[in-house]
């Protein structure tokens with residue numbers, strides 16, 4: 001499943017042959033999970049100038065034990081109707097019994113976040129709702145409208161009460177915000193009472209824009 005491709009350094013343009021993982025099955029190769037979670041599977045160093053580059057290619061992350069399949073598809077690689085059709089075909093394949101979660105992301109950071117979410121045993125639709133609520137609260141408290149669109153990413157759960165930690169970039173630096181697990185419970189309740197708020201289609205994208213469609 002692995003192939004090679006020529007990648008160009010984003011700093012100096014120097015080319016290097018890198019390994020492309022066509023599929024990442026952490027059931028067959030458990031050691032790959034840690035390399036996905038810290039991003040190193042996708043990072044390559046330029047032999048000429050030493051810059052660290054992020055490889056951009058499509059791949060499918062598959063965790064059979066968590067029953068999760070995440071398609072990393074950089075934007076613009078395939079037309080949207082092809083993506084949906086292909087996604088539905090894979091979902092309908094008999095290789096994947098019921099109960100599978102299928103997701104699509106367009107960048108490595110979002111893939112890492114999804115893996116962290118499912119590893120923590122959490123539901124990413126509920127977490128998007130939590131982020132939505134948290135952004136509103138942050139914007140209200142700080143009186144800064146910019147925070148209302150902060151790109152929150154799930155980082156981890158922490159402490160005896162399973163507090164949820166998000167990270168987000170602001171003015172070139174990473175920041176963190178922590179919420180109680182009760183918020184997660186409240187958001188899960190809201191989604192249960194509103195069954196129309198659910199992902200649909202082949203390999204749906206569940207992100208900030210997705211949740212915003214329901215609370216515009």
Ligand SMILES: [Zn+2]
Pocket residue numbers: 009010011012013014046047048049050051
């Ligand atoms: Zn370089």
